[in-house]
Amino acid sequence: MSKALIFGHQNPDTDAIVAAKAFAYYQTQRGYDVEAVALGEPNMETNYVLNHFDEPAPRVVKTVSNEVDQVMLVDHNEAQQSVSDLDKVQVTFVVDHHRIANFHTDAPLYYRAEPVGCVSTILTEMFDEAKIEIPAKLAGLMLSAIISDTLLLQSPTTTDKDREAVRALAEIADVDVQSYGIAMLKAGTNLAAKSDKELIDGDAKSFDMNGHSVRIGQINTVDLDDVISRQAGLEKAMQDEIASEGYDLFITLATNVLNSDSELIVAGEPKDVVEKAFNTKLADNRASLPGVVSRKKQVVPPLTEAFNA
Amino acid sequence: MSKALIFGHQNPDTDAIVAAKAFAYYQTQRGYDVEAVALGEPNMETNYVLNHFDEPAPRVVKTVSNEVDQVMLVDHNEAQQSVSDLDKVQVTFVVDHHRIANFHTDAPLYYRAEPVGCVSTILTEMFDEAKIEIPAKLAGLMLSAIISDTLLLQSPTTTDKDREAVRALAEIADVDVQSYGIAMLKAGTNLAAKSDKELIDGDAKSFDMNGHSVRIGQINTVDLDDVISRQAGLEKAMQDEIASEGYDLFITLATNVLNSDSELIVAGEPKDVVEKAFNTKLADNRASLPGVVSRKKQVVPPLTEAFNA
Numbered sequence: 055m056s057k058a059l060i061f062g063h064q065n066p067d068t069d070a071i072v073a074a075k076a077f078a079y080y081q082t083q084r085g086y087d088v089e090a091v092a093l094g095e096p097n098m099e100t101n102y103v104l105n106h107f108d109e110p111a112p113r114v115v116k117t118v119s120n121e122v123d124q125v126m127l128v129d130h131n132e133a134q135q136s137v138s139d140l141d142k143v144q145v146t147f148v149v150d151h152h153r154i155a156n157f158h159t160d161a162p163l164y165y166r167a168e169p170v171g172c173v174s175t176i177l178t179e180m181f182d183e184a185k186i187e188i189p190a191k192l193a194g195l196m197l198s199a200i201i202s203d204t205l206l207l208q209s210p211t212t213t214d215k216d217r218e219a220v221r222a223l224a225e226i227a228d229v230d231v232q233s234y235g236i237a238m239l240k241a242g243t244n245l246a247a248k249s250d251k252e253l254i255d256g257d258a259k260s261f262d263m264n265g266h267s268v269r270i271g272q273i274n275t276v277d278l279d280d281v282i283s284r285q286a287g288l289e290k291a292m293q294d295e296i297a298s299e300g301y302d303l304f305i306t307l308a309t310n311v312l313n314s315d316s317e318l319i320v321a322g323e324p325k326d327v328v329e330k331a332f333n334t335k336l337a338d339n340r341a342s343l344p345g346v347v348s349r350k351k352q353v354v355p356p357l358t359e360a361f362n363a
Numbered sequence: 364m365s366k367a368l369i370f371g372h373q374n375p376d377t378d379a380i381v382a383a384k385a386f387a388y389y390q391t392q393r394g395y396d397v398e399a400v401a402l403g404e405p406n407m408e409t410n411y412v413l414n415h416f417d418e419p420a421p422r423v424v425k426t427v428s429n430e431v432d433q434v435m436l437v438d439h440n441e442a443q444q445s446v447s448d449l450d451k452v453q454v455t456f457v458v459d460h461h462r463i464a465n466f467h468t469d470a471p472l473y474y475r476a477e478p479v480g481c482v483s484t485i486l487t488e489m490f491d492e493a494k495i496e497i498p499a500k501l502a503g504l505m506l507s508a509i510i511s512d513t514l515l516l517q518s519p520t521t522t523d524k525d526r527e528a529v530r531a532l533a534e535i536a537d538v539d540v541q542s543y544g545i546a547m548l549k550a551g552t553n554l555a556a557k558s559d560k561e562l563i564d565g566d567a568k569s570f571d572m573n574g575h576s577v578r579i580g581q582i583n584t585v586d587l588d589d590v591i592s593r594q595a596g597l598e599k600a601m602q603d604e605i606a607s608e609g610y611d612l613f614i615t616l617a618t619n620v621l622n623s624d625s626e627l628i629v630a631g632e633p634k635d636v637v638e639k640a641f642n643t644k645l646a647d648n649r650a651s652l653p654g655v656v657s658r659k660k661q662v663v664p665p666l667t668e669a670f671n672a
Contacts, residue, residue: 154474155467160667162462162478162659169471183492350471358469 057087058146059115059122061137062173063130064093065257068100068202068242071112072195073128073173076188077149080177081126083186088126091115093137097256099242099274103198106238107191119143129173131157134260149173149180152350156262171216172203178219194227201235202242205274205311211348239311243275250287254295254306261354263361266324267300270357272307272349278317281308282340285319289339292321303328305357309347316346331360366396367455368424368431370446371482372439373402374566377409377511377551380421381504382437382482385497386458389486390435392495397435400424402446406565408551408583412507415547416500428452438482440466443569458482458489461659465571480525481512487528503536510544511551514583514620520657548620552584559596563604563615570663572670575633576609579666581616581658587626590617591649594628598648601630612637614666618656625655640669 060078062070071092078090092112096104104111118125119142126147133140133156147164148157151173168176174196181188188196200220204212207220224231245253258271269292273281281288292304303322310316318341320328325336334341346352369387371379380401387399401421405413413420427434428451435456442449442465456473457466460482477485483505490497497505509529513521516529533540554562567580578601582590590597601613612631619625627650629637634645643650655661 151471153468153471154463157467158464159462161664162460163476164478165463165474165476167472167474169473355470 056124057089057122058124058126059118060088060090060126060128060147061093061112061115061118062128063135063259064137065255065259066092066094066100067097067257068103069172069174069199070129071096071100072103072199073149073177074112075109076174076177076192076196077126077128077147079189079192080181080184080186081147084184089113091118097242098244098247099202099238102238102241103195103202106198106234107194109191109195131155131167132259132261133157134262149176151176153354168215170213171207171209171211172200172219174199174203174223175213175216175219178223179215188223188226190227193223194229197223197227197229197231198238201231201238205309205314205347206232206235206239208314209347209351210345211351239274240276243311245273245275245280245284250284250291251294253281253284254288254291254304258306259349260301261358263358266302266361268357268361269295269299269301269304270307270349270353271305272309274309274311276310276312278308278310278315281319282317285338285340288319289321292319296322305353307343307346307349307353311347314345314347316343317341318343327360328357330363331356365433366398366431367433367435368427369397369399369435369437369456370402370421370424370427371437372444372568373446374564374568375401375403375409376406376566377412378481378483378508379438380405380409381412381508382458382486383421384418385483385486385501385505385508386435386437386456388498388501389490389493389495390456393493398422400427406551407553407556408511408547411547411550412504412511415507415543416503418500418504440464440476441568441570442466443571458485460485462663477524479522480516480518480520481509481528483508483512483532484522484525484528487532488524497532497535499536502532503538506532506536506538506540507543507547510540510547514618514623514656515541515544515548517623518656518660519654520660548583549585552620554582554584554589554593559593559600560603562590562593563597563600563613567615568658569610570667572667575611575670577666577670578604578608578610578613579616579658579662580614581618583618583620585619585621587617587619587624590628591626594647594649597628598630601628605631614662616652616655616658616662620656623654623656625652626650627652636669637666639672640665 060074074090081088117139119139150167261268306319308317369383383399390397426448428448459476570577615628617626
């Protein structure tokens with residue numbers, strides 16, 4: 055069996071980095087020759103997590119077919135969110151918690167997806183099923199990924215399985231979830247240190263919606279005004295990317311991670327579809343979305359539906 | 364939670380019928396409101412199995428959106444192999460052992476695929492993980508599905524997990540695998556009772572290969588001459604379906620289930636791609652493929668690759 059690379063999506067967040075490391079550990083225990091890599095540098099939150107648990111950042115790769123014939127995906131499946139030469143390698147394993155789209159294989163594979171808040175939750179379950187013990191440091195990393203994806207179990211994507219996993223992992227890692235979680239989320243929201251372009255690129259992902267190329271980014275903050283005060287610059291940066299990358303529509307969701315409200319900033323067209331999707335009116339290319347924190351569960355599905363209507 | 368229907372692919376084989384029943388039992392135990400249905404009548408082998416274990420055939424449905432909003436798929440995922448109005452309902456669960464293609468969802472879902480010989484093997488594992496006991500009758504049905512899909516563990520799709528599942532299920536069901544398995548496989552191969560059209564339709568599935576509509580059927584037999592002697596009629600029936608259904612290429616694989624050899628009969632075009640895929644020359648639209656028994660593992664991948672070359 056030749057070596058395989060394991061990685062999460064482009065613009066990696068904490069789960070994309072951690073799930074790759076956790077799945078690599080799991081597969082190694084089961085006899086596979088694998089290496090966890092990443093499709094980009096860790097963000098500020100992930101760096102805080104890696105430092106806290108004294109874990110090195112994964113090697114960053116731009117392509118994979120120059121190294122391996124087989125890859126394993128975590129935390130994504132859509133080709134446009136993956137490595138650029140995905141079509142040149144075989145995908146043998148996927149562990150994910152997103153919709154399935156723009157993904158196909160020539161041969162059967164192992165695919166495990168569950169509609170839960172975080173891939174690290176599914177992996178916690180898989181370790182349990184395979185009776186593989188999770189080392190304390192890895193438990194701390196996986197706990198961090200769940201806190202990140204579920205905003206400390208506040209996001210509507212949170213399920214009982216996420217809560218159970220957090221309990222189990224916190225005990226193994228010996229971490230106080232509440233105090234560590236808030237410190238970690240705050241570490242990821244130091245917006246002043248970032249340029250407008252860095253903010254909109256942050257963890258942005260591309261989606262094909264009924265033939266339209268839609269880019270959706272999310273900025274986590276502890277004060278929405280920190281984002282709104284920079285709206286003009288953010289809009290300019292989005293317009294620049296629309297022009298250079300050929301997107302039709304660019305949406306940036308600014309989310310207050312402490313109280314679970316969001317503001318939507320929109321560039322490109324069709325804006326009327328955005329208004330229809332969220333049953334709102336844009337004023338100055340912006341709209342408030344109270345209670346919206348999840349791109350996956352509260353933004354992508356209504357927008358997809360509005361595009362298909 | 365509203366009721367959901369569970370079903371396998373069109374032209375159901377034993378695994379498509381049994382896996383729907385087994386997953387319905389599993390989901391019912393976990394509190395879901397579900398019903399196992401089928402997209403066609405059971406074939407002769409499946410009827411033998413259902414009679415043997417005194418189990419009724421599932422209700423046959425042509426559409427589902429008139430009854431339910433949500434469905435769960437077993438043993439398939441490609442839209443053209445599924446119910447005709449799949450696009451009008453939400454797929455919430457998939458348990459499968461095929462490649463993933465022409466499948467997409469708007470929302471996250473539960474998806475469990477493994478590259479093993481039979482969905483009932485994956486379900487055996489899932490019952491074990493969830494600590495749900497398999498009743499003796501259901502174990503007999505699931506055992507039959509694995510025997511059917513793996514040709515009594517002889518197919519190259521067979522994995523250690525299939526062998527383990529057969530051992531466990533045979534013990535629960537108290538069945539002698541070898542004698543029951545041969546009787547069951549023979550019951551499915553009474554070709555004389557079937558018309559040419561019935562033979563080529565048997566368990567045929569459609570595939571999109573680089574823009575070509577490819578239909579691939581498989582006829583199990585205990586004597587290949589029983590199929591070859593009817594080649595002229597089978598070719599005529601395939602040509603008729605190409606004309607009426609708009610397929611480009613129709614391939615029928617006749618497989619000797621006792622010694623694991625196959626003959627390929629081809630209608631439509633491009634035939635040169637078929638020759639390239641199997642590194643053979645067609646004579647009289649036919650070629651021998653010694654050792655080939657698995658459409659999924661030994662026919663679809665090389666053919667897909669040849670179409671993409």
